[in-house]
Structures are given as C-alpha cells and as structure tokens.
Amino acid sequence: MTDTMTTQKFKKLVQEQNWERVKAIAFEEHPADFAVLMELLSIEETSQVMNLIPQERQSKILAYFSENRIIEFAHFVGAQNFAQTLNVMSSDDRADLLQLFEPPFYDDILHAMAKVEREDIKQLLSYDEDSVGSIMTTDYSTLSPEMSVDEALHKLRREAREVETINRTYVIDDNRKVLGMVKLENLILADRTRPIKEIMQEETMAISLKESPEFAAKQISKYDVVALPVVDEAQRLCGIVTYDDALDVIEEEATEDFHHQASIGKISGDILSASWWLLYKKRIGWLVLLVFGNIFSGAGIAYFEDTIEAYVALVFFLPLLIDSGGNAGSQSATLMVRALATGEVVLKDWSKMMGREILIAALLGLTMALAVSVLGAIRGGPQIAMVVSMTMVLTVLVGSIVGMSLPFLLSKFKLDPATASAPLITSIADAAGVMIYFAIATAILPAVV
C-alpha cells in the first residue's frame, strides 16, 4: 500500500471528485489494499468509484470486500450490473460470493449472468460444502498428449489471462481423463518439437471430488505444490485447487477448532459482522448442557454435607482444587486436539503417550500440591494441608488422563476430537475433584459427633 494513502485521504479525493487520481490509485494499489481504502466510503461513493474502473479490475477488488459490503453493493447497483462483474471473476471466487445472497435476489443475479458462467456456477454450487468441489476453480488450461511443446506454449499464451495459473497444466485425453502434468518451467526447458506426453510427469497427485477441503489443503502443504487436480470417480478432470485456497482452508479449520475448544459451535462468516442472535445460538448450547453436567458436582457435595458442616475451612480450597484439575486437564486435551488436527499424532500413538502423560501429570500434581500445602497449613492446619495436597495430586492426575484420552476416544468414534473442549474437561474434572476431595477429607479428618 502506498505509504501516504489512507482511508481518510482517499475519502477526501472521492469527495473532491478527483476521478483521475482515484482511477490511477485503483490501478497502482493491489486490489486487496484498494478494497481497504474504500472502507470509509458511503455505498453511493463506492458505486461511483467502481463505475470508473474496468469490469475485470472491479471483479478483483470486489473479491476483497467484506461480506456486508458486497451484499450492500450488489443491492445498490442491482442484480443486472452485479452479474456483469461476476461474469469476469474467477470461478471459485464467484461461487463463494454468490452464496452470500438469498432468493429472490440470488436468482436475479444468476439469470442476469452469461450462460457459460451460469452453468459453471450451478455446477460448482452443487458440490457439498464439505467437499473439495466447493473450493476448487474451473479456470484452468489443459493440454493434450499429442501436442508439441511449441503448440502447448502457444495454447498457454492464448489462455494465460483467463485461467488461475499456467504454472501447472494438466494433460488430458479426449474423455478428460487426467494423464499427467506439465510445469511451465519444464515446458520452457524442453525441446520445442517434443510431444507433451514425453515430457509430462505422470504422477499428478490428483484428489477425488469426494475428499474434504481440509484433505486437499493438507496434501498441498505436504507435497509443497502450487495446485492439485480434482477428479471424479472416472478420473476425469473437474477442476483444480490452488495453494491460496489451501491457506484459507487451513486458517478456517484452525479457527473452527479454536472455537470448539471453548465449546462454541461452527460460525461461518466473520465475527465482527456476526449478529448477536447467531453468536448467542452458537454459545448457549454447551453452556446449558454443562450447567446440567454440574449436577454431579452438586450431588457429590450434598453427599458429604456432614463433613463440610464440620470443616467449613474445606470450602476455602474447593475452587482452587477443582480448577487445578480442570486446568491441567485442559492442557492435556488441547495438546492432543491440536496434535490430532495437524496429523502430528495418530490414533495408535495413544498407548505410547499415556505413560509419559501419567509421569508428567504426577509431577505437575506434586509441584502444585507443594504450593498449596503451604496455604493449607496456614489456613486450616496440618491435617487440612494433607487432605488438600493429596487431593491436588489425584485431581490433576485424573484431569490430565481424562483430558488426554477423551480426544482420542472421540476420534476413534469418528467424532470431532475438538469436542473435548476445555469447559467439558473442566466439568468432568470438577465432579471428580469434589468426590476425591471430600472422600479423602471424610477418611482422614476426625469425625465430629
């Protein structure tokens, strides 16, 4: 971004109707930055500025607008005009964008689009949100195996502007079956007269249309490739997934797991513009469930009512003890959830890691018991200190073992390991902590008659 250009200054230029300068900036700045510059403009001004810019550039800038801005803009300029801009947009961005609209406006846009683009978008939108089809693009070049290198270069030169990348081009037969892949650098290195089939690489690492976007992203990351071809059951080329989509998918996946770890449901779209009702819905489910889950802790306390009445000092340490078990357990759960998500750890590693976890948890518990025993001795005397210390070691141990095992267990039953959220582990550790605490107290402290 130009150092000196700010959203403030840009708004001023627009208000002064300095169209020449505005238009120049639209080409000097990267579309991503230009979209940011337009942030302070009213929707009327946005439309005025966009009108100055050729449709192809417009479509690139539009792809960086916020969701709210896109919706506002589309309604302001009307379905007809909006469809014109969509026509020249890359196919995956177009499909993403169209999903922001609802009928009847959605249908109005679709009808106003060119036939080829309309068919293409219907195809792309027909793929499941959890399939790689939902993130792939259909803007790619193909080569045939009999072409010469020279013919291939000519074809790529002609199509370069229309497609997402010519760095990797796929070689297909008459039935669109993928035969191989050619890198642009190999094309320019090769003898001009050789046929493509001789210089192509046969391993294309094609992925099936049925795979998930996360799988595609992981393959791209694993093999360090710029793009991967996507094929149907008959190995026919349907589209390509590029590294920039992989970056987005990895980021979205991480966000989803983050939210799950705090017992928040899946939120599509951005937080900033999410409605209070949406956020309420995504948060309340687990919170209420956990309220009922905590009946167990309450029941445990009720069972030991006599002990509590005799030794009220025990209550002082209750929040500390149950929290500590929950904290240690959340640490273990988080380590496992993330390691399972990145593929660093797989199901069969469970037993291998269990031994280490018990050792670590025992040490954590002992260290924390040492810290808490001082407090215990001061507030409640040596016997209370002993009860509190023993409870600390055991709750940390139980919390850690549950925290480590639950993500594996969920994963084994094909459930999302991230469901083993910190709040869930905390509730389990609470109930366990209450039972351990008062059971030890009842056993060790002299009974009051």
Added chain:
Amino acid sequence: MTDTMTTQKFKKLVQEQNWERVKAIAFEEHPADFAVLMELLSIEETSQVMNLIPQERQSKILAYFSENRIIEFAHFVGAQNFAQTLNVMSSDDRADLLQLFEPPFYDDILHAMAKVEREDIKQLLSYDEDSVGSIMTTDYSTLSPEMSVDEALHKLRREAREVETINRTYVIDDNRKVLGMVKLENLILADRTRPIKEIMQEETMAISLKESPEFAAKQISKYDVVALPVVDEAQRLCGIVTYDDALDVIEEEATEDFHHQASIGKISGDILSASWWLLYKKRIGWLVLLVFGNIFSGAGIAYFEDTIEAYVALVFFLPLLIDSGGNAGSQSATLMVRALATGEVVLKDWSKMMGREILIAALLGLTMALAVSVLGAIRGGPQIAMVVSMTMVLTVLVGSIVGMSLPFLLSKFKLDPATASAPLITSIADAAGVMIYFAIATAILPAVV
C-alpha cells in the same frame, strides 16, 4: 503413494535386498511418501537405502524425515557424509535442519560443507528466529533490467534446477536493489526482443528483513502470491519467502496460540517426541501461578464463612456457578484471541463489540439462570433459587466482559492476546463469582443469629 506399497512391504523388500526395486520406488514415490515408507527401517537399513539414491534425491527425502530420525541418521553416517547431502539441499531446508544439532557435531557438519553453502548458512542462521530471515531461501534467480526477454529466458533455463522457483523472478540493479518483478508467464507472453525493464512489474510487495515470519505469511495469504522478496534497509534483495513456508508458519502460529489458550508455553518441535521434562516445564508455570491466583477465591469464601455455615446448601451450587462464569468468559476470550490473530478484528473494534457482547452475555446468563433456578428450587427452596439465578446472570456477565476485554488490553500493551488463556479467565471469573455469590446470599437470606 502407490496404493499397494506399505511400510511393512517396503521393509520386506529392503530385507530381501531387492535393491533394484527399492531404488525404483525411491523415484516413483514423492519424497514425502518415501520418507514415510522408510519409517519401519532400522538406522542401518535407512543408511543402506539412502546410499542407493543420488545425493540430490536423498536431500529431498531427508527434508521429510522426523527430527529424531534426522539426528540419528546424521550421527550414523557421520558429519562428512551428512554435509555432502546438505550441500545439495535447498538453503532454507538446510538451515532448518542444521538447527537440530549441537556442538561439537554441529561444527563438524559446518566444516565439512562446501564454502559457498557454509557462508550462506551462517548468514541465514544469523537471522533472529522471529525474523522473516529465518524462513526465507537464498535459492532464487535474478534478472537485470537491461536484459532482453530472450536473454532472461535463457538465464532462467540455465538456473531453473538450482533455484526454488522461477515463477517469479526479481529484477535488481548492480547494488542488488530491487527494481521490479517478472512472472514467468509474462516472460513467455512478451516479445522476445523487449528489455526486461519494460515488461517488469514495479510493485514487488517486498518485505523488510526485520518483519516477522507471521507478517510474511499474512502478506502471502492476503495478496495470494506464490513468493515475496525480502529486502534489507537499503532495499537490497536478501532472499525470497515462498507460499509453502507461509503454510507452515500459519500452522505453527495456530498451534502456538492453541497451546497458549490452554496456558501452555511455546513448544518447538513435535509433541510425539517431546521429552516429559520439556512438557512439564511448559505446563507447570501457569498452573502454579493460578494456584496462587486462587487465593482470592479462598479469601472471598473465608470472608463469608458465617453465611456458608448457616446455609451449607449454597456450597452445592458453588462449582456450577463459578464454572459457568469461567466457561462463558473462555468463549468470549477465545473468540477475540482468534479474531485478533487472523486480523479479522483490530484494536479499534473493541468499543463496537462491547455493546453486542453485553447483550449476548445477558441473554446467556438469563438462559442459564432459568436452567439453574429449577435445580436451586428443588435443592434449596425459592430463596436459594433466587440467589443462585441472580449470581448466574452476574457471573456470566462479568466473565464475558473480562474474557472479551483482556485480549484487547494485552494486545494494546503489545503483549500476546493469547495469554488471556481459558485457565486465567476461569480464575478471574472464579474470584468474581465467589464474591458475587456470597454477597448476594448474605444480602438476601435471613441472617442467622
């Protein structure tokens, strides 16, 4: 990966000394997959297999070994042999790999390397781990502005095998100052006789050597580019960062934030092979700190000792109430930490989001109060139910406001927002919950004489 080849089958081939087949597989499989195939081999067998493979291919496979395997392998073959393989590796992979070793073996490897590579690696390793220098590569081609397109293509053809990518090449003057960038596709589209300076793009989006790896990754993701040039203060080209490094950085960053959210310190290297001592160290710090933090909850309880002695039923609801505040607070904190990390939300959005957060938290609190009032009425009668319900609304409100604000506050003071971990928020919510609970109880419930 070939469908039929498994680590088991591969081990058998090696044990049968079917070297011809093993060597063929080393070229058929992607280096990433071949590294996986070798997982079950002993270190002697690994070395035997690697000996069959030309050094260049070896270096690619080596880059996919696990850290433990690399260390084991290097010590087995000796510094001299290991250095030979490093010589042909890409410069950023080489630097990453070398960091696994400690003196004196580290120095042995360095001494055994070729002079150019040694100087290069010293340079790369001199960059701070938090600087983009630590992830960039120095294997790139450059062009000069006066060259013709034809000359440029010839130069790239010669250098293609040595460099990480020729898809984007940077144009530099005699002082290595970056003047512009040329995409390979533009080169093949252009007239062969035109000078590079006429077809190059002047906006290179160069980033400073001082920037963080995360910044580089975000720029690559934002602008959807394959690579970015890295320059020093005098705008001289020092290296390039490629999209595959960005993918790794984004994944590592997310992992670090995940761990921070559960109050775990930064762990470099993988979890599976981490020692119990390392994990203990990374986990104990916050746990002990939180133990002392919980003194506040204990002090609160001590203050209200009379009320508790009079109404032991209040203790039943204690874990439930303090947990609920912590859970709602962790949700808010996690939403903010992640949104700040992805850049979806920035500092100035705080006030905008506060109003919405209070509305949501109030609704969450009311819903949870409704759920808990039933339990309260059954266990403790209508008065206790009222105390519990009111406490629920207030603790959820306080927890959410603290959870939402703390990440912003940390961010404002240039601290890591992820320090607002779930356990920290839980401890704060606990202390607040205890005070609110017993203060309301003391006020509402009839005093016992």
